[in-house]
Amino acid sequence: MNTADRTGEGVVRLEGRAKVTGAARYAVEHPLDGCLHAWPVPAGIARGRITAIDTERALAEPGTVAVLSHENAPRLGEPEDPELFVLQSPRVAYRGQYVALAVAETPQAARAAAAAVRLEYAAEPHDVTLTGGHPGLYAPETVNGGYPTDRERGDFDMAFAASEFRLDTRYRIPPLHNHPMEPHASTAVWEGPRLRVYDSAQGAHAVQSELAALFGLEPERITVVSEHVGGGFGSKGTPRPQVVLACLAARETGRPVKLAVPRHQMAQIVGHRAATEQRVRIGADGAGQISALAHEVVTYSSTVREFTEQAATPSRTMYASPHSRTTHRVTRLDVPTPSWMRAPGECPGMFALESAMDELAVTTGIDPVEIRLRNDTAKEPDSGHPFSSRRLADCLREGARRFGWEGRDPRPGTRAEGRLLIGTGVAASGYPVYVAPARATARAEAAGGYRIEVDATDIGTGARTVLAQIAAEALAAPLDRIRIGIGNSDLPKGPVAGGSMGTASWGWAVHKACRALLRTLAEHSGPLPEEGLSAHADTSDDVAARSDAYARRAFGAQFAEVQVDMDTGETRLRRLLGVFAAGRVLNARTARSQFIGGMTMGVSMALTEHSTMDAEFGDFAERDLAMYHVAVNADVPDVQAYWLDEEDQELNPMGSKGIGEIGIVGTAAAVTSAVHHATGVRVRELPVLPESLLPGLAEWRRPAVV
Amino acid sequence: MEAPVHASPVTLYVNGTARELVVDNRTTVLDALREQLDLTGAKKGCDHGQCGACTVLVDGLRMNSCLLFAVARDGARITTVEGLADGPELHPLQEAFLERDAYQCGYCTPGQLCSAVGVLEEMAAGRPSAVTAPEHPSGQAVPAGDTEIRERMSGNLCRCGCYVNIVRAVDDAAGAQAGAGHGGSEGGAW
Ligand code: FES
Ligand code: FES
Numbered sequence: 023m024n025t026a027d028r029t030g031e032g033v034v035r036l037e038g039r040a041k042v043t044g045a046a047r048y049a050v051e052h053p054l055d056g057c058l059h060a061w062p063v064p065a066g067i068a069r070g071r072i073t074a075i076d077t078e079r080a081l082a083e084p085g086t087v088a089v090l091s092h093e094n095a096p097r098l099g100e101p102e103d104p105e106l107f108v109l110q111s112p113r114v115a116y117r118g119q120y121v122a123l124a125v126a127e128t129p130q131a132a133r134a135a136a137a138a139v140r141l142e143y144a145a146e147p148h149d150v151t152l153t154g155g156h157p158g159l160y161a162p163e164t165v166n167g168g169y170p171t172d173r174e175r176g177d178f179d180m181a182f183a184a185s186e187f188r189l190d191t192r193y194r195i196p197p198l199h200n201h202p203m204e205p206h207a208s209t210a211v212w213e214g215p216r217l218r219v220y221d222s223a224q225g226a227h228a229v230q231s232e233l234a235a236l237f238g239l240e241p242e243r244i245t246v247v248s249e250h251v252g253g254g255f256g257s258k259g260t261p262r263p264q265v266v267l268a269c270l271a272a273r274e275t276g277r278p279v280k281l282a283v284p285r286h287q288m289a290q291i292v293g294h295r296a297a298t299e300q301r302v303r304i305g306a307d308g309a310g311q312i313s314a315l316a317h318e319v320v321t322y323s324s325t326v327r328e329f330t331e332q333a334a335t336p337s338r339t340m341y342a343s344p345h346s347r348t349t350h351r352v353t354r355l356d357v358p359t360p361s362w363m364r365a366p367g368e369c370p371g372m373f374a375l376e377s378a379m380d381e382l383a384v385t386t387g388i389d390p391v392e393i394r395l396r397n398d399t400a401k402e403p404d405s406g407h408p409f410s411s412r413r414l415a416d417c418l419r420e421g422a423r424r425f426g427w428e429g430r431d432p433r434p435g436t437r438a439e440g441r442l443l444i445g446t447g448v449a450a451s452g453y454p455v456y457v458a459p460a461r462a463t464a465r466a467e468a469a470g471g472y473r474i475e476v477d478a479t480d481i482g483t484g485a486r487t488v489l490a491q492i493a494a495e496a497l498a499a500p501l502d503r504i505r506i507g508i509g510n511s512d513l514p515k516g517p518v519a520g521g522s523m524g525t526a527s528w529g530w531a532v533h534k535a536c537r538a539l540l541r542t543l544a545e546h547s548g549p550l551p552e553e554g555l556s557a558h559a560d561t562s563d564d565v566a567a568r569s570d571a572y573a574r575r576a577f578g579a580q581f582a583e584v585q586v587d588m589d590t591g592e593t594r595l596r597r598l599l600g601v602f603a604a605g606r607v608l609n610a611r612t613a614r615s616q617f618i619g620g621m622t623m624g625v626s627m628a629l630t631e632h633s634t635m636d637a638e639f640g641d642f643a644e645r646d647l648a649m650y651h652v653a654v655n656a657d658v659p660d661v662q663a664y665w666l667d668e669e670d671q672e673l674n675p676m677g678s679k680g681i682g683e684i685g686i687v688g689t690a691a692a693v694t695s696a697v698h699h700a701t702g703v704r705v706r707e708l709p710v711l712p713e714s715l716l717p718g719l720a721e722w723r724r725p726a727v728v
Numbered sequence: 729m730e731a732p733v734h735a736s737p738v739t740l741y742v743n744g745t746a747r748e749l750v751v752d753n754r755t756t757v758l759d760a761l762r763e764q765l766d767l768t769g770a771k772k773g774c775d776h777g778q779c780g781a782c783t784v785l786v787d788g789l790r791m792n793s794c795l796l797f798a799v800a801r802d803g804a805r806i807t808t809v810e811g812l813a814d815g816p817e818l819h820p821l822q823e824a825f826l827e828r829d830a831y832q833c834g835y836c837t838p839g840q841l842c843s844a845v846g847v848l849e850e851m852a853a854g855r856p857s858a859v860t861a862p863e864h865p866s867g868q869a870v871p872a873g874d875t876e877i878r879e880r881m882s883g884n885l886c887r888c889g890c891y892v893n894i895v896r897a898v899d900d901a902a903g904a905q906a907g908a909g910h911g912g913s914e915g916g917a918w
Binding site: 032035037038039040041043044045046047048051053059084085128129130131134200201202205250251252253255282284285481482483484611612614615616618619620621622623626646647648652653654655656657658659660661 | 813
């Protein structure tokens with residue numbers, strides 16, 4: 023038996039060949055006879071009402087088939103997410119919200135028709151600006167993820183006031199956009215009473231259930247296919263308006279319709295990471311031991327839907343903190359609706375917390391690795407539960423060793439190469455271990471081999487491959503005997519690819535189905551029936567039966583080295599190294615890519631990504647990839663990821679923790695800490711920009727020697 | 729007041745096959761490939777020349793096909809990702825991408841691959857980049873190496889963050905292609 027097929031081994035992705043030859047078909051790449059093209063029309067005001075729509079010129083464009091708006095679009099049932107209730111009312115809740123849709127024979131005609139739609143509005147005054155003291159701030163019932171809005175432990179004020187060292191800082195993160203390389207895209211086909219949809223989504227079942235509510239159909243009459251998905255990073259975790267528009271247009275025209283969201287409309291339509299203002303206060307003794315920790319988050323959502331980035335939650339779990347206060351306040355602005363972006367809560371929250379830890383290290387004169395070790399905890403401070411496994415200290419030590427941290431001179435500005443100032447920084451990473459119930463089927467086929475079915479989604483994580491490996495291992499069969507079907511709502515239901523819980527959730531069901539199949543096979547004698555032998559599994563009970571006496575979390579540590587040009591203030595990454603402890607790693611090749619991918623996005627967040635809400639027009643100023651800068655190849659010279667073996671019996675049968683998001687957690691703080699080390703300038707507002715550094719750089723600048 | 733549609737016949741030689749088309753003059757090479765020829769390997773990431781997902785080789789040079797009007801490319805030889813392999817035999821870059829896991833979601837991958845084919849040819853032809861040493865003799869092959877590859881591949885965005893693996897993959901293929909004169913590597917994940 024080929025052991026390379028098993029979990030843990032770096033099996034090449036099963037769909038790899040299809041992806042490198044261009045054969046993999048994404049959501050709007052399925053050839054369908056008579057398929058029309060749709061192009062949405064975004065609202066041109068930030069708040070108000072549409073008073074008139076003139077579609078005459080649009081309809082006169084050659085090739086136009088229909089123009090839909092709230093005046094003529096079919097009525098929809100109530101969805102769970104009000105963002106999906108498109109073209110149902112003249113109200114405009116934010117600039118860029120979809121208000122009409124042009125449908126035409128070709129993409130060129132659809133775009134021209136959309137441009138020819140004339141809208142008149144009754145605009146109302148809008149408010150799109152988040153401020154720390156915004157009058158609309160309130161405490162939501164819970165924050166994203168279902169976490170409590172506020173938590174208090176001990177007496178923060180008393181302990182803080184009594185602390186030898188007191189740190190009180192504020193950190194700001196601008197809105198951030200997911201921008202997966204494949205835009206949100208859908209193809210819809212009505213086949214009699216059935217609806218077939220190819221959707222670029224992180225969960226086909228989630229799309230199916232919303233479409234069922236919107237179109238008043240039994241879910242069984244809807245098939246959603248998401249076989250290949252060009253990234254999502256959370257933004258495709260819930261259905262987005264384009265899929266509803268495609269279905270509406272297909273119903274209206276009686277023909278298949280495809281719709282890919284134009285890149286410059288994505289910032290407004292697909293969700294984003296809301297800006298946060300975070301105040302962190304730490305009280306510590308002379309040994310760097312934290313006694314008081316407060317993390318207070320202010321953020322916004324839209325008027326359409328409440329979404330509160332749970333950025334204070336990392337402070338409930340990372341470090342020993344006898345006295346703690348963590349709070350969230352949100353205000354509702356006339357802005358596009360924020361949503362999930364890779365490691366919601368954890369990523370922005372850990373930028374603040376880990377930056378503050380570095381500031382505490384500098385203030386107390388304790389090494390940044392050491393100060394984290396001193397505040398390590400075997401019990402989750404907030405819940406009091408022991409961690410099922412927590413190797414943060416090992417990650418820090420192993421990372422320091424690999425990176426060459428020892429002997430670092432902590433004083434800023436002490437390393438230079440020519441006119442470049444060099445600095446290093448560290449930050450911890452963490453991410454919760456989630457799991458959700460899933461179903462799967464395993465079938466032994468009469469012709470030999472096995473067929474595994476589960477509605478999992480592979481958005482680039484390697485899920486398809488890892489699930490096949492899990493099946494191969496559970497069945498004690500070679501990998502090439504396994505055929506796997508995923509990405510289709512007709513398959514047994516699985517949760518969305520989100521919260522880094524995919525592999526644990528789908529994998530558990532696959533594992534269970536395979537084990538059940540082995541029992542069925544053992545009881546069977548004679549040749550297999552023509553339809554093979556099947557076993558089904560549902561992990562609802564298993565997931566519910568997990569002990570709640572443990573806190574479950576993955577940990578890591580990231581080390582960054584940057585160079586800052588003392589004349590221009592330009593910061594560039596030189597290297598980034600991460601060490602993670604995330605349970606059992608099931609596929610070394612794809613796991614490494616997950617870690618590195620997250621870390622790379624973290625570098626991007628630290629150094630290049632910047633979005634501005636235009637107060638006057640209620641628009642994101644950086645709407646496309648020329649304006650919104652995601653890191654390019656030359657920005658990311660050297661990223662290395664390692665992981666430690668971690669045995670944990672309290673997770674799932676595979677012993678795995680999620681790895682899709684932890685890589686982006688902490689990265690930005692490691693980078694800004696390195697910038698501080700290089701320059702002495704503390705950047706508390708992302709991204710790191712030359713204008714933030716230049717005033718502080720004067721100190722180091724030496725005259726150029728010509 | 730129906731406006732006239734301006735359309736033109738063009739012939740594109742795509743992956744070695746002559747394809748005769750009538751295109752709306754507003755049609756880009758990318759849309760012609762994807763919507764009229766059902767060659768969906770070239771991806772549309774932005775449609776504005778900002779991401780590189782649509783990169784194909786036009787008369788041997790890598791270009792963003794979303795920025796080219798098909799009508800202006802009559803007679804062009806176009807190679808898409810579908811045309812890189814030789815039958816079942818993958819192009820060395822495709823092999824290297826699989827081996828190095830230089831892709832995740834795969835959406836930028838066809839553009840990365842076509843771009844990399846162009847990069848290797850440009851380096852072999854001695855065309856300097858912004859990071860080529862000024863004293864490098866013109867016309868002589870530019871040695872591959874991480875810095876050169878990173879610089880030249882920076883027009884192809886990858887939101888999944890596969891850059892370090894892409895560099896390794898391109899470097900592998902450059903090594904296989906160049907043998908001696910190969911610039912070696914630094915850093916990276918593998
Ligand atoms: S689609 Fe052509 S550069 Fe983005
Ligand atoms: S592999 Fe997903 S964008 Fe590059």
